[in-house]
Amino acid sequence: MLSQAMIDKWLRPVRVVRVYILFWPVLMLLAIGNGILREVTYGQALRALLAHQLSTAIAAVLFGLAVLLLARYAVPASTKQAVTIGLIWLAFTLCFEFLFGHYVAGHSWSALLQDYDLLSGRVWPLLLAWVTFLPYFAYKVHESARR
Template sequence: MSVRYLIAWFGMMGLAIANGALRDVGYRARMGDRAAHQISTVILLLLFGGYFWGLFTAWPLVSVRQAWEVGTLWLVMTLVFEFGFGHWVAGQSWRQLLGAYRLHKGQLWPLIPLWVWIGPYCFFR
């Protein structure tokens, strides 16, 4: 697998940070925390979709295996960053971090790591 896909992950993090900043300064105060996070999640899914399209148009994946390798790499990097930064830098508890994964309580965040994982395969197909 090419190192360019590893580096491309940092572009996704830039999109995620910009999207979160827009949510926090733009519309969270008017909508409330849960609604803002839900909207922000949908926006990030769309941003990642556009990013994947551009990335895989410029650097096409060559096989199903490579698509799953890229997706798995990105998933691991995303989860390590999310839990590592969230716990040791932002000071969130493990309970808080895992709370973002409660789909049954309206948390849509689990769709992001899922899309990061399957997105390369979907765009390869």
């Protein structure tokens, strides 16, 4: 017969993935709030590219802090699970960026794709890499704290 401890051990990784998936909208709310902040404050005073870069850096810090707080309550069980969560977050973020950006915000596909041009100073792909890496980062921070 299966004990509750055995069931919990088997289900814990599934619960952690679910928690991280349910946390992803929090990151998008932070991103939207950050974008609003940019538009009503420093975005009016800075060149568009510089405002984009600063906003991306602020989002990276906000996301990092949010995920570190999340990791105090739910930590990926393994490197594989952390990478899986990161890839899920990347897919969600790309879908949100393109679908919301085009169909809700009304941006053209070419305007959306411009944000991916690192050579012109657009740093959005770096934030996507950070979003993908964050669950692994949280896993490693927690792992080193246990030692």
